[in-house]
Amino acid sequence: xxxxxxxxxxxxxxxxxxxxxxxxxxxxxxxxxxxxxxxxxxxxxxxxxxxxxxxxxxxxxxxxxxxxxxxxxxxxxxxxxxxxxxxxxxxxxxxxxxxxxxxxxxxxxxxxxxxxxxxxxxxxxxxxxxxxxxxxxxxxxxxxxxxxxxxxxxxxxxxxxxxxxxxxxxxxxxxxxxxxxxxxxxxxxxxxxxxxxxxxxxxxxxxxxxxxxxxxxxxxxxxxxxxxxxxxxxxxxxxxxxxxxxxxxxxxxxxxxxxxxxxxxxxxxxxxxxxxxxxxxxxxxxxxxxxxxxxxxxxxxxxxxxxxxxxxxxxxxxxxxxxxxxxxxxxxxxxxxxxxxxxxxxxxxxxxxxxxxxxxxxxxxxxxxxxxxxxxxxxxxxxxxxxxxxxxxxxxxxxxxxxxxxxxxxxxxxxxxxxxxxxxxxxxxxxxxxxxxxxxxxxxxxxxxxxxxxxxxxxxx
Ligand code: HEC
Numbered sequence: 001x002x003x004x005x006x007x008x009x010x011x012x013x014x015x016x017x018x019x020x021x022x023x024x025x026x027x028x029x030x031x032x033x034x035x036x037x038x039x040x041x042x043x044x045x046x047x048x049x050x051x052x053x054x055x056x057x058x059x060x061x062x063x064x065x066x067x068x069x070x071x072x073x074x075x076x077x078x079x080x081x082x083x084x085x086x087x088x089x090x091x092x093x094x095x096x097x098x099x100x101x102x103x104x105x106x107x108x109x110x111x112x113x114x115x116x117x118x119x120x121x122x123x124x125x126x127x128x129x130x131x132x133x134x135x136x137x138x139x140x141x142x143x144x145x146x147x148x149x150x151x152x153x154x155x156x157x158x159x160x161x162x163x164x165x166x167x168x169x170x171x172x173x174x175x176x177x178x179x180x181x182x183x184x185x186x187x188x189x190x191x192x193x194x195x196x197x198x199x200x201x202x203x204x205x206x207x208x209x210x211x212x213x214x215x216x217x218x219x220x221x222x223x224x225x226x227x228x229x230x231x232x233x234x235x236x237x238x239x240x241x242x243x244x245x246x247x248x249x250x251x252x253x254x255x256x257x258x259x260x261x262x263x264x265x266x267x268x269x270x271x272x273x274x275x276x277x278x279x280x281x282x283x284x285x286x287x288x289x290x291x292x293x294x295x296x297x298x299x300x301x302x303x304x305x306x307x308x309x310x311x312x313x314x315x316x317x318x319x320x321x322x323x324x325x326x327x328x329x330x331x332x333x334x335x336x337x338x339x340x341x342x343x344x345x346x347x348x349x350x351x352x353x354x355x356x357x358x359x360x361x362x363x364x365x366x367x368x369x370x371x372x373x374x375x376x377x378x379x380x381x382x383x384x385x386x387x388x389x390x391x392x393x394x395x396x397x398x399x400x401x402x403x404x405x406x407x408x409x410x411x412x413x414x415x416x417x418x419x420x421x422x423x424x425x426x427x428x429x430x431x432x433x434x435x436x437x438x439x440x441x442x443x444x445x446x447x448x449x450x451x452x453x454x455x456x457x458x459x460x461x
Contacts (some may be wrong), residue, residue: 023437026055026183027114027174029120030285034218038233042145044128046109047102047157048175050167060085061257062250070250070257073355075283075305078250079259080241083280086159088195091275092237094196094213097127099274106353108163110156111175112433120231122222129153129236133330133449134291136222140204140332140348143314148205149223152328153198153236156425158248162191162246168225169426178434185420186410191246193423198236201226205286206237208313212263213238214276239263240314241278242329244422246409251285253303253406255412258354259283260326262314280305281314284324284354287404293321296394303406304353320395320404323353330451331357335392345389351376356403357450361420361427362412367437370427370445371414373454376403381444382452390452424450 015202028046035287057290064081065074089107093100102108113130115122123130132154138146157165168184200222203210216233225234240451241261261278270276286303304323306315318325325331331352336345352375360374373380374401376392393399407413409421420427428450432443447454 001405007159017235023112023115023433025170025434027031027110028123029125029128030115030120031216032120033125034231034233039126039216042097042100042125043125044123045102045112046111046123046128047107048105048109048111048166049158050108050163050171052164052167052171054164054188055326056188059247060191061245065250067249068266070247070283070285070303074303075285076280076307079280079283079305079307082192082245082259083261083278086243087191087272087275089195089273090194090241090274094241094275100168102157104159107157108160108164109158109167110430110431111170112437113425116341121289123305124153124218124231126218126233127153129155129198129215129217131221131449132328133451134221134453136327136330137348141313141316143316144206144208146201148201149205150225151200152239153200153217153219154195154328156193156195159192159194161188162193164188165191165421165423175434176284176438178431180363180418180420180431182410182418185418185423185426187246187364187421187423188210189246189248189273191236194240196238196240197240197242197326198423199239199328200234200236202235202237207368208265208311209237209239211265211274212277237276240281240326242326245445246421248408251386253286253408254355254359254422255409256355256358257283257285257360260324260354262326264308264311264314266311279310279314280307281310281326282324287353287355287359288321288323289401289405291321292396293323293400294400297321309392318350319353320350320358322350323356325353325357329354329357330449333451334387335376335395336389336390337392339394340453343368344394345385345387349392351392351395352403355422358422358424359407360403360413361422361424362413362417363415363427364417364421366416368431368443370431371417372402373452374424374428374450376400377452388403388453398458 061081132152311372319331410418432445
């Protein structure tokens with residue numbers, strides 16, 4: 001069965017229009033505040049005084065590889081330098097929330113994610129998190145003992161160098177009329193962006209989460225418990241922490257290095273507590289277009305390093321040919337494709353990676369769309385075959401390889417679009433949400449999570 005996308009869209013519009021509060025660019029949250037009987041701590045404050053001009057930063061990660069190129073051999077040293085570079089601020093955010101002041105420390109958030117996608121979508125009030133992936137099937141992590149499906153919640157911060165780009169896109173119009181040009185969307189060298197991912201599965205349903213940081217969130221969507229009609233304060237568990245950096249010197253093919261940390265209960269906490277238990281899962285600085293991992297699964301990856309010492313659950317969802325991707329990122333998906341005339345359905349196929357997915361970040365300002373979906377798909381929004389399988393080009397085919405090319409961040413995947421320099425929040429979240437809020441027309445991408453799954457109808461909508 002094909003999902004009647006526009007049919008569903010049309011029947012939602014009148015309801016959403018009647019119920020949804022007026023969206024504003026810099027809302028702190030979706031409007032649902034936890035009662036003091038459930039929570040009395042600090043609430044999330046959106047940091048949006050984006051700086052206009054910042055001096056070029058020191059880049060100790062370049063020193064870590066002697067100002068050469070990042071390679072499979074030195075990627076570990078580079079990744080540790082990146083972790084150290086954010087390590088003076090992030091433990092405060094993660095473990096000492098009462099003392100976290102993002103603006104004072106020079107970290108910033110994107111606009112338009114406050115109230116999104118129905119009454120209780122968007123940022124929840126306590127930590128400003130929103131649904132990243134919903135839901136991750138328990139079968140993906142069966143080997144590490146997961147017994148229930150998961151929802152993941154995410155939160156992204158741009159450092160002050162990166163936030164200059166938010167300034168260029170949003171500040172002149174106070175968020176109302178984004179400037180999306182081939183220059184405004186580009187990030188300065190040394191820009192750092194981080195993203196924390198917490199999961200709804202605690203140690204009772206996923207033993208690998210034992211001992212990790214717990215954040216209470218005020219939420220309804222929860223695949224682990226089945227969710228609730230009204231938001232309630234619910235524990236979530238720190239699983240993954242991404243760090244990406246604009247560094248054209250070390251990674252000239254794409255201009256970026258992507259890396260991620262995952263929680264490992266078997267590492268001893270050190271002076272920085274749980275931060276010391278966040279282990280590098282790997283680093284990626286290109287898509288390895290020369291390696292057709294379907295035709296030749298043994299083809300070596302030259303722009304990717306996976307840490308053999310990372311906990312096994314972290315690598316359970318590596319992408320195509322084991323290109324880097326974390327457990328939050330959904331690089332394994334149920335896909336349907338035609339093999340000659342035969343229809344194939346593959347569950348949990350490796351079909352993406354950090355840089356494959358992010359290299360699709362682009363926006364066509366004439367049509368207000370991101371022309372290709374973020375996963376290999378025959379259309380955007382993706383066509384959905386039976387049982388929620390995404391209709392995909394055949395793995396390894398020329399069409400499929402469009403998602404595994406190396407492009408610099410100012411070269412769009414599709415002609416006519418403005419490349420968004422790998423920034424997925426801009427292309428997949430902020431711009432579609434801005435469009436929906438300011439035109440009254442629900443943008444086709446706002447209802448999807450990053451795996452092409454329809455977000456469930458929000459409770460209370
Ligand atoms: C299947 C697609 C997909 C994969 C794979 C993926 N991401 Fe993302 N990423 C997204 C989307 C979509 C967003 C926007 C926010 C959101 O919805 O979570 C995002 C946001 C981010 C951000 C915030 C800045 C930005 O670009 O918007 C960072 C940092 C990030 N991802 C890092 C990573 C890293 C590191 C990996 C691999 C370990 C990874 N991502 C894998 C889709 C993906």
